[in-house]
Amino acid sequence: AQKITQTQPGMFVQEKEAVTLDCTYDTSDQSYGLFWYKQPSSGEMIFLIYQGSYDEQNATEGRYSLNFQKARKSANLVISASQLGDSAMYFCAMREDTGKLIFGQGTTLQVKP
Amino acid sequence: DVKVTQSSRYLVKRTGEKVFLECVQDMDHENMFWYRQDPGLGLRLIYFSYDVKMKEKGDIPEGYSVSREKKERFSLILESASTNQTSMYLCASSPPRGIYNEQFFGPGTRLTVL
Numbered sequence: 001a002q003k004i005t006q007t008q009p010g011m012f013v014q015e016k017e018a019v020t021l022d023c024t025y026d027t028s029d030q031s032y033g034l035f036w037y038k039q040p041s042s043g044e045m046i047f048l049i050y051q052g053s054y055d056e057q058n059a060t061e062g063r064y065s066l067n068f069q070k071a072r073k074s075a076n077l078v079i080s081a082s083q084l085g086d087s088a089m090y091f092c093a094m095r096e097d098t099g100k101l102i103f104g105q106g107t108t109l110q111v112k113p
Numbered sequence: 114d115v116k117v118t119q120s121s122r123y124l125v126k127r128t129g130e131k132v133f134l135e136c137v138q139d140m141d142h143e144n145m146f147w148y149r150q151d152p153g154l155g156l157r158l159i160y161f162s163y164d165v166k167m168k169e170k171g172d173i174p175e176g177y178s179v180s181r182e183k184k185e186r187f188s189l190i191l192e193s194a195s196t197n198q199t200s201m202y203l204c205a206s207s208p209p210r211g212i213y214n215e216q217f218f219g220p221g222t223r224l225t226v227l
Contacts, residue, residue: 045218
């Protein structure tokens, strides 16, 4: 069965430092997509970054990068130079062939000044 | 900009009431989804729809039904609300299946059933 696992319920990081949020997945599909979303306290889900299973390069979007290790089935999110506004809940998700997204449990990140 | 709107940000209902949660998207997306979000469980898919009048059960459809009479609107119905349906409900839409189909989310409805 398809599954996404985020093992870090909560994380702290000092402002301006980098932080890695872990995500592992389980699928038997050859073609799939991996997403990270950010959910601030206001509740809206904000798309951050996408990685396709056939992409050879790790995805990057500004301060966000995705450390994709296909053999290990991991898709960790790296946030460089953390800012106070990065404090939020972060969700890793996997898209199935049907278009459905399967979400992990989420990781709450707090950035300390 | 894609916009997904939900009819209410906060809703309080009583046990046994019939509850309608409305979702509207303005980007002509074929796919629409309803999730519920609970602490420690992430987002779980309730129902989704690939087209008008089509619906598919997600992972937790029990106690819910949906309606999609128009492409832009996807309604979630709690036939007889119960306290264990107190949760945050999120609607999303996306283009058809493809290599890349980001889902766009609405702001969420926080439902409390008393």
